[in-house]
Amino acid sequence: METSVSSFAPLEGGRQQEPALLEVRDLTTKFYTVDGVVNALNSISYSVRKGECLAIVGESGSGKTVGVLSILRLIQSPPGKIVGGSISFKGTDLLKLDDNALRHIRGGAISVIFQDPMTSLNPVMRVGAQIIENIMAHEALTRRQARDKAIEMLARVGIPTPAKRVDDYPHQFSGGMRQRVMIAMALSCSPQLIIADEPTTALDVTIQAQIVELVKKLQSELGTAVIWISHDLGVVARLADTVAVMYAGHIVESAPVDALYARPAHPYTIGLLNSLPRLDARVKTKLEAIGGLPPNLLGELRGCPFAPRCAFATDICRAQNPALLEVEPSHGVACWHDRLTGGRA
Amino acid sequence: MSYVIRRVLQSVVVVFGVSIVAFFMLFMTGDPTEIILGDGADHMTVQQIEEFRVKMGFDRPWYIQYASFVGNAVHGDFGYSFTRHQPAFQVITEKMPATIQLASIAFVLSLLISIPLGVLSAVNPHKPIDRISTFVALLGQSIPSFWLSILLMLLFGVKLKWLPISGSGTWQHLVMPAIALAAFPIARNMRLTRSSMLDFMQKDFVRTARAKGISEYRVVTSHVLRNSLLPIVTAIGLEAGFLLGGSVIIETIFGWPGVGREIVQAIGSKDFYVVQAGVITLALIFAVVNLIIDLAYSWIDPRIGFGS
Amino acid sequence: MSEDVLVAVKDLKMHFPIRAGLLNRTVGAVKAVDGLTFDIMKGETLGLVGESGCGKTTAGRAILHLYRPTSGEVSFKGVDLGKESPETVRRARRHMQMIFQDPYASLNPQMRVGEIIGRPLRVHGLVKNGAEEKDCVTELMQQVGLNVSYRDRFPHEFSGGQRQRIGIARALATSPDFIVCDEAISALDVSIQAQIINLLEQLRDELGLTYLFIAHDLSMVRYISTRVGVMYLGKMMELASSDALYEEPRHPYTRALLSAIPIPDPPLERQRQRMLLEGDLPSPANPPKGCRFSTRCPMATDLCRAVEPEFREVATRHWAACHFA
Numbered sequence: 001m002e003t004s005v006s007s008f009a010p011l012e013g014g015r016q017q018e019p020a021l022l023e024v025r026d027l028t029t030k031f032y033t034v035d036g037v038v039n040a041l042n043s044i045s046y047s048v049r050k051g052e053c054l055a056i057v058g059e060s061g062s063g064k065t066v067g068v069l070s071i072l073r074l075i076q077s078p079p080g081k082i083v084g085g086s087i088s089f090k091g092t093d094l095l096k097l098d099d100n101a102l103r104h105i106r107g108g109a110i111s112v113i114f115q116d117p118m119t120s121l122n123p124v125m126r127v128g129a130q131i132i133e134n135i136m137a138h139e140a141l142t143r144r145q146a147r148d149k150a151i152e153m154l155a156r157v158g159i160p161t162p163a164k165r166v167d168d169y170p171h172q173f174s175g176g177m178r179q180r181v182m183i184a185m186a187l188s189c190s191p192q193l194i195i196a197d198e199p200t201t202a203l204d205v206t207i208q209a210q211i212v213e214l215v216k217k218l219q220s221e222l223g224t225a226v227i228w229i230s231h232d233l234g235v236v237a238r239l240a241d242t243v244a245v246m247y248a249g250h251i252v253e254s255a256p257v258d259a260l261y262a263r264p265a266h267p268y269t270i271g272l273l274n275s276l277p278r279l280d281a282r283v284k285t286k287l288e289a290i291g292g293l294p295p296n297l298l299g300e301l302r303g304c305p306f307a308p309r310c311a312f313a314t315d316i317c318r319a320q321n322p323a324l325l326e327v328e329p330s331h332g333v334a335c336w337h338d339r340l341t342g343g344r345a
Numbered sequence: 346m347s348y349v350i351r352r353v354l355q356s357v358v359v360v361f362g363v364s365i366v367a368f369f370m371l372f373m374t375g376d377p378t379e380i381i382l383g384d385g386a387d388h389m390t391v392q393q394i395e396e397f398r399v400k401m402g403f404d405r406p407w408y409i410q411y412a413s414f415v416g417n418a419v420h421g422d423f424g425y426s427f428t429r430h431q432p433a434f435q436v437i438t439e440k441m442p443a444t445i446q447l448a449s450i451a452f453v454l455s456l457l458i459s460i461p462l463g464v465l466s467a468v469n470p471h472k473p474i475d476r477i478s479t480f481v482a483l484l485g486q487s488i489p490s491f492w493l494s495i496l497l498m499l500l501f502g503v504k505l506k507w508l509p510i511s512g513s514g515t516w517q518h519l520v521m522p523a524i525a526l527a528a529f530p531i532a533r534n535m536r537l538t539r540s541s542m543l544d545f546m547q548k549d550f551v552r553t554a555r556a557k558g559i560s561e562y563r564v565v566t567s568h569v570l571r572n573s574l575l576p577i578v579t580a581i582g583l584e585a586g587f588l589l590g591g592s593v594i595i596e597t598i599f600g601w602p603g604v605g606r607e608i609v610q611a612i613g614s615k616d617f618y619v620v621q622a623g624v625i626t627l628a629l630i631f632a633v634v635n636l637i638i639d640l641a642y643s644w645i646d647p648r649i650g651f652g653s
Numbered sequence: 654m655s656e657d658v659l660v661a662v663k664d665l666k667m668h669f670p671i672r673a674g675l676l677n678r679t680v681g682a683v684k685a686v687d688g689l690t691f692d693i694m695k696g697e698t699l700g701l702v703g704e705s706g707c708g709k710t711t712a713g714r715a716i717l718h719l720y721r722p723t724s725g726e727v728s729f730k731g732v733d734l735g736k737e738s739p740e741t742v743r744r745a746r747r748h749m750q751m752i753f754q755d756p757y758a759s760l761n762p763q764m765r766v767g768e769i770i771g772r773p774l775r776v777h778g779l780v781k782n783g784a785e786e787k788d789c790v791t792e793l794m795q796q797v798g799l800n801v802s803y804r805d806r807f808p809h810e811f812s813g814g815q816r817q818r819i820g821i822a823r824a825l826a827t828s829p830d831f832i833v834c835d836e837a838i839s840a841l842d843v844s845i846q847a848q849i850i851n852l853l854e855q856l857r858d859e860l861g862l863t864y865l866f867i868a869h870d871l872s873m874v875r876y877i878s879t880r881v882g883v884m885y886l887g888k889m890m891e892l893a894s895s896d897a898l899y900e901e902p903r904h905p906y907t908r909a910l911l912s913a914i915p916i917p918d919p920p921l922e923r924q925r926q927r928m929l930l931e932g933d934l935p936s937p938a939n940p941p942k943g944c945r946f947s948t949r950c951p952m953a954t955d956l957c958r959a960v961e962p963e964f965r966e967v968a969t970r971h972w973a974a975c976h977f978a
Contacts, residue, residue, distance in 0.1 A: 059842040074556055076547075099561075106558030114556075119549040122568050124575075124647060133567070134557040169647045174933040175705075185557070204704035205869065206930050209913035213929060231843055234872075234915030238922045257919045275847035277876035279899065279914050280921070284876065289847035293812050347673070 020047035020088075021225050022071070022193055027085035029066055032078065036298045040066045042249045043085065045324070048193065053219060053226045055240035055257075057233065057272075061294055063249040064229045068195050072106050089193075108138040111186040115198040117178035121170040127154075128166035131185045138189045153184035157214060176207035180214070187218065193225045200235060212238055233276060237261060242330075245269050248295035248305035251324055255331040265333040265340040267310045304336070312337045352639055356632040363628035367621050368414050378403050418625065424618030428611070433618035436611075437604055437626050443513060444596070444603030448588040450523045455530035455584070460577070463538025467546065468565060478535060485532025494525040494598045511600035522599045526592060530584050537580055541573040548572075575646055582638030586631050658731075659831055659863050660693040660716060660749075665725035667708070667715050671938060683938045685711040687887035689725070690964065693831070698857065698864040700878030700895070702871055702910075706937050707884040709867045713833045716865065717749055718742055729831070747777050750824035754836035756816035760808040766819055767804030770794065773826040793822040797852060814845035821852065825860070833865045838873065850877055871914050875899050883907050886937055886945040889964060891978075893971040903967050903978040906946050944975070952977060 025045045031038040041063045048054045058064040069075055071087055071094060087094040089110065094102065106112075111134075114120040122130060131150040135141060141149065147166070154162035157180040170178055179199060186194055196215070200208040212235060219226055230236055236243055237257065244254040245266065253266040264270045271290040292309035303318040304310070310317065317336050324334040327341050337343035378398045389397070398404055402413065417423065423433040466475040501521060502510035508517050545551065546569055554568045555561075593605030600606070604623055611619035666689075668682040686708040693699050701709045714720050716727050718734050726733050729749060734742050753759035760769055770793055771786045773779075780786045794801045797818040808816055817837065824832055834853065838846040854877060856862060868874050874881055875895055882892040883906065891904040902908045905928075912928040930949045935941055941948045947957040956976055964974040 059844060072556060074552055103558040103560070106556055108558055112553070112556040114549060114553055116549060120553045122550045122554070122572070124571055124645075125567065133554075133559055133563070137557060137559045171648055176933060182553075204934070205871070206704060206909060206913045207933075209915075209927065210929060212915075213927065232915065233843075233917040234922075237917045237919045238915050261917060261919050272844060273917060275844055276917055277850075277872045278918075279872040279875060279911070279916055280918075281875075282900075287847040287851060287876065289851055290844040291848070293814070294842060294845070 021050045021052075021090065022227075023047040023088040024067075024071070025086050025088070027067065027070060027082070027087065029063075029070055029075065029080060029082050031080045038297045039299075039301065040080070040249050040297060041070070042301075042321075044246070044249070044251045045085075046244050046251060046254065048225050048227060050192070051219070051223045051225055053228060053239055053241045055228045055230060055236040055243045056246060057230055057236055057243060058246035059231055059294065061248065061297060062246040063297075064231075064246050065197055067246065067249075068197065068227055068229055069112075071195065072110060072112065073102060074112070104138070107134050107191075108189050109191055110193045110195065111189070111191040113179075113182050113186045113194060113196045113199045116202050117175060117182050118170075118202070120182060121178065123170055126167050126169055127173070127181050131166075131181075131188055134185055135188050149188065150184070153188050154181070156187070156218075157181075157184045158210075159184070175203055176210060179203060179207075179211055183211075183214065183218070187222070187224075190222070191224060193227070196226060196228045198229050198231070201230070201232070208235070215239070233261075233272065245272075248301070249297060250305055250321070250334060252306065252334045253332065254324070259328070259331050263328070263331070263340055265327055265331065265338040266306075266335050267312055267337075267339065268306050270339060271309075304334075312339075348643060349640060352636060356636045359632045360625070360629050364415065364418065364625055365411070367624045367628075368411055370621070423622035423625070426611070426616050426619045428614045428616045429619070433616075433622040434626075436607060436619050437622045440602060440604045440607045441626070443601060444589070444592055444605060447519065447522055447526065447596070447601060447603060448585075448592055450519060451527040451530070451588055452584070454523060454527045455534055456581075458527075459531045459534035460538050463535045464542060464565070464570060466535070466539045467542030467569075470543065475539075479539070482532040482535045485528045486536075488528065490525050490529060491594050491598060493528055494521070494595060497521045497525060498599075513600075513602055518599075518601075522595050522601050525599075526588065526595045530587065534577065534580065534584075537577055538573065541576050542569055545569045545573050575642065578638060578642050578645065582635045585634035585638075589627050589631060657694045657696075658692045659695045659729070660865075661726070661728040661731075662692070662712075662716060663690050663726040663728075665689040665712065665715055665727060666723045667711050667720055668723045681938055683936075684887050684940060685937055686715060687940070689884075689887075689889055691882060691889065691892055693863060693865060695830075695863055696861060697879040698866055698877055700874035700881040701865060701867045701884060702869060702874050702881060703884035704869065704910075704934060706886065706934050708887040708937070709884050710835055712884070713751070713835050713865060713867045717746075717751055717833055719751075744777075747779075747827045748829050749831040749833070750827065750829040751833045751835060752817070752820050752824050752837040755840055756813045756820060757808075757840075759820055760816055762808055765805050765807060766799075766811075769808070769819060770804075770822045770826055773823060777827050779827060789826070790822075793825055796825065796856070797822045812845075813841050814848060817841060817845075817849055818852070821849075821856070825856065828860075829862070831863045831865070833867065835867050836869070837866075839868065839870065846873065853877065871910065872916075883910065886935065886940050888945055888974065889972075890946065890975070891971075891973045892964075893968075893973075897968070897971050901968075903971065903973040904946075904975045905950050905952050907973075909951075 024047065026043045027041055027045070028043050029041040031040055044067055046054065056064045056068060066075060066080070070082055073082070082095060085095070089105070094105070121127065128147060128150050131153060132143070132146045135146040135149055136143070151162045151166050154166060159165055159177060159180055170181070173181060200211050203211065215226065216239060218224070228236070228239055240257045242254065243257050243260045244251050245268065246252065247268050253260065253264070253269050260269065261273065264273055268290070271288065274288040275290060277287060290309055295305055304313070304321050307313040307317040314337070322334045322336045324332045325344070326332050327338055333340070335343065378394060378401065402410060421434050426433045426436050429436050462478045466478045469475050498510045498521065501508045508520055512518055551564060551568055554564045592603060593609060595601065596603040596606035597609050604627065608620055608623040611623065665686055667686040668684050670679040671681045671683060672678065673680045689712055701712065703709045711720065715722050718727065722735060726735060728734070729745055732745070734745060767790050771790045774786050774789055780789060790804060791801050794804065799815065799818050799822065808819065811819065838849050841849060850873065853864070857864060866874060866878055878895050880892065880894050881898045883890045883898070883904065885906050891898060891902065891907045898907065899911065902911055909928045909930050912926065916922060928951065932949055935948055943958040943960055944950070944953070944962050947953040950957065962974045962976045964972055967973045967978045
C-alpha cells in the first residue's frame, strides 16, 4: 500500500514560481511499541513557502504532531523511528544531517512553540535564562547583549515591565503570559520557520484570541513561515493561508484556506465541517456527526483509512489507498469518490 | 519566613518527643531503682534500697521527675555514668567527633560515587555502564552492612594485611568502616538518581530544551539534573539518620571509638544515663540535619519559597 | 414559586479558605462562586459558560450538593437541600445526576462496565434482584448506543467517546429529572463531540430531562441550550435565551467573549471586528472592587470601578450586571 505523490506537487499556494522553504516528501514514521507497530505517518508530503502559514488539522491519532515534530527529529526515539522520506529545508535534507548540524538549525532557523506552556518551560530556571540560553546557542553575543535581546523579545510579545519579568520563574506567569514567553523564546534567533504545536489549546478563549492576533502580527512583521498544528477549525480559518487535513497518518486533503472551507472534497473534511455548531447560525440545523470510532493505527492497513466510517465507501476504497491528487488548482484530495469531481474510481 | 519558623518549631517538637520516650524508657520496664541497682540490689536491705530511691528522686511524681530531667538536660546534665565515672554527657561528647568523622566521610563518599554513576546510567540506559551500575547497586542494597564489614575485614585485614581491622588513629583505620557504612547509601542514591533522571528526561520542558538546539550536555545538566536533584536532596536528609544509626553496628565491628559503640556498651553494662544522653544527642543531630536539608530544599526549588 | 422551576439558586456562595502563616490561619478566601441567583426551569437546557476561574464547575457541584455552600440556598423541586438531613439529600440524588468531564478518570478502572452502570440502581434500591438489574443495564446500554455484549469489559478497553456514553448510561440509571453536564464533551475529539451532543439531545427529548450544561465552547453551548448564563469571577454577568444572548449581547464581557470565538469561515473571519481584552483574569481570591470586569472592560468608567452593578432585568427575560447594559 502506498500513497504516491509524485504526480501531485504539494500546495503551491498560488505562487508557483517561488521554491518552497520546506518540503516534506513521503515521510513515513513508525512507533515500535510493546503492543505492536504503530503506523503514525504513512508517506505524507507537504510544503511551506516563505512567509506562509500552513495549518495541519486533525484529531488525536491523526499524526499531525508527529508529522511536524519529525522535521526537527523531536520524536521520542525509541520507540519512534523515521523509516522513510525526505525533509528538505532550503535545499538541505534535514533527515541526513548529523546531530551537530541539526542542533544548529533547532532554535535557529526553525523553532518550536509547544502546546502546554506550564510543562514546556523548565520550572526551576528563570525565563530570561531560558531565552538567553537559546540566543547564546546560535548567535555570537555577549551575555549582556543576549539579556538585552531577551528583554526586547519579551516586550515585543506584549509582556508588561519586561526588564523586571525577565528574572521571574515560569510559575509566576499566567497561562497566556507563559505562552507569550514561549513565543518570545521561539522568535529570539529570527527563525525562518516556526512550528506551533497547538499553542492555544490549553488557553482560555479570550487569551487564545490575543495569542492568535499576536502571532499573525509577528508573522506579517517578520515574514516568518508558520506551521500551525490544530484540531480547531475556527482558529485555522483565522490564521491559515493553506490547510492540510490529516487522518490516521495520511494527508487526506490539502487546499488554500478559502477553497477548503468553501469546497471541501474529502468526506472526512466535509464530515468535520458539518459536525461543528456555528456560533453565527440563526437557524439551528442538526449536527451531522461522523459515525464510528477513531482509527486504530496498529498494524498494517489496507485501503483508505477513512473507509470504515465513510458513507460513500465502496470496494475499491477498502482495497486500495487513494493517492493525493489535484481536483482543482492547488487543491488535492486523497479519495476515490471525492465530493467535488465525483471521483476517479 | 513563616515557613522557616514553622520548620524550626517542628524540629523542637521532634526533639521533645524523643526526650519523652527516652525518659519514659526508664519506667517502662518496671521500677527504675531496680534497673539501676541491678544485681547490686541483692546485697542491699529494703531500707537501703528505699534510701537510694529517695536519693535518686525516684519517689517523686513522674511529671516532676520529667520536669527536672528536662531542666537538667538543657544545662547539659544528663546524669552520671556508673561505668566511666564521668558525667554521662561528657562520655557522649568525647566520642562524638569520631562518629561525625566516620559519618561525614561515608556521606561524601556516597555522593561522589552515586550521583555521577546515576547520571551516567540514566543517560546511557541499558548500555554496559548502566547494567553494571545497577547490578552493583543491587548488591549494595541487599548485602547487610555487618556481613560486608566482616568480608572486608577478612580480605583486606587478614588475608592481604593491607588495612588494620580495628581501632582508630590513622587514615588506614578509616577506609574499611567508611566503605562498609557508605555501601547502602551509594547503592540507594545511585538508583534514586537514575530513576529521577529517567523520569525527568521524559518531561516536556526537556523536549523544549532540545528544540532550542542547545548541546546535549547542557540539556542533561541545566535542565534534567537540576530538576532531578530535588527529590534526591530530600532522600539525603533521611540518610543522615541512617548514617548515624548504621554507625552503631559498624563502630562496634571495627572497634571504632564513636558514640554508637559507646551506647551499645552502655546498654550492655546498664549504664542507663549514658544511653539516655546518647539517644537524645543523636536525635538532636538528626533533627538539625533534616532541618537544614528542608530549608535547603525550599531555597533550591523556587516554587516552594513562594508559599501559597 | 412557579410550578415550572426545577432548581432554584439564591445568592449561592462558595468560598474556599486560604491558609497561610505560622498557625495555618485563614488569611483569605478564594471566592469561587460569589452570589449566584437564577432558576432552572423544567425541561430547559441552561448553558453556563465562562473562562477559567469563573466558578462554573464549582457552581455545578454546589447545586448538586457535592460541596456544601458557604451560604445561600439551592432548592430542588421546592425543597432546600441545605436544610435537610443527609438521608434526605441522599435520596434526592436519585433525581439529580452528573456527567463528568474526563472519561478517563471518572470511571472506576477496576469495575466492569455493567457493574458501573448498574450500581446506582442497587444503591437506590430500584431493583429487586440481579436479573432485574441486568435487564435495566441492557436497556440503558442500548439507549446510549453501546454494544450490550461489552458489559463485562473494563473501561480501559473503550475509546473516549464510548466511555462518555458509559458515564451517560450511569447517570440515566436512576431516571433522574435533572442532569448536570460538567464539560461533558470537552475532552473528546471533535468528530465524537457531535455524536455525544446528538445523543444528549435525543435523550433529553425522549426522557424529558432538564440539563445544566457547563462548558467553555460557546458554539456548542449555543447549539444545545435554550438559555445561557455567562459567568465571570464567581458572578453571573448575563443571562438570557440562547438567541438573545448571541444576537444581542448586553454585557461587554459577553461581547468580548463572542468576538473572541473563531468561526470556521475564512472570509467571515477576515472581516470580523475583534474586541480584544487586555491583560489577564484577576485572581478569584482578590476580585476587583466595584464591577469585577472593570479592570479589563474597554468601556469602564469611575462608576464601574466604585460600584458593583446589580444583576437586573434589562429586557424581557434578559438579565445583565452592567451599569450601561
